[in-house]
Amino acid sequence: MEVDMDLKRAFHELQEKLVYTSQKIKLADLQIETLRRTKQHNLLTKQELETIPKDVKTYEALGRAFILTPRDDVFKNLNKINNDTEQKIKTLENSKQYLDKNLKESENNLREMVQRKREGDKETEKSSAASSKA
Structure with missing residues (x-):
């Protein structure tokens, strides 16, 4: 009977690990999707800014306020945000791969x-059947 309790406990621990890992994978997927949307939004903003003349005033959001910002600085900021976002996506995808491997294991x-x-x-x-025959 002791072996059954050990198996039951180990089974329960593995089940908890399975659920925890699945939740982490779903969270990573959501974060990756959000970051991709942010990146796409920035790329579209950049494309739109490229179509307007250089002498048009540009504003950048800062919390709830908008600050007059030179067009080149807006481009630099968008590029920086996109680079940071890409790094975060790579990190999350690596983490997700590790979690997938852990989940399969x-x-x-x-x-x-x-x-x-x-x-x-x-x-x-089999052993109880053999003992009952004897």
Whole structure:
């Protein structure tokens, strides 16, 4: 009976790890999607700014306010934000790959544990059947 409790506890721990990892993967997906939208928004803003004349006043959002900013500075800021966003996306994708690998490993461990439990139950049935014949 002691072995069954150990298996049950290990099964529960693996299940918790599986749920935790799945949640982390979903969170990483959401963050990546948000960052991609931000990047796309910045690229569209940059494209629109390129179509207007250079002498037009440009404003940049600062919280709830807008500040008069030279056009070149707006481009620099958009490029900087896009570079930072790209780095964050790469970091999140690497993290997601690690979590995916961890999730698959946990699933495999869970399958192996269930398989061992089934094999152990079959052996117990065979040994009890053999003892009842004797």
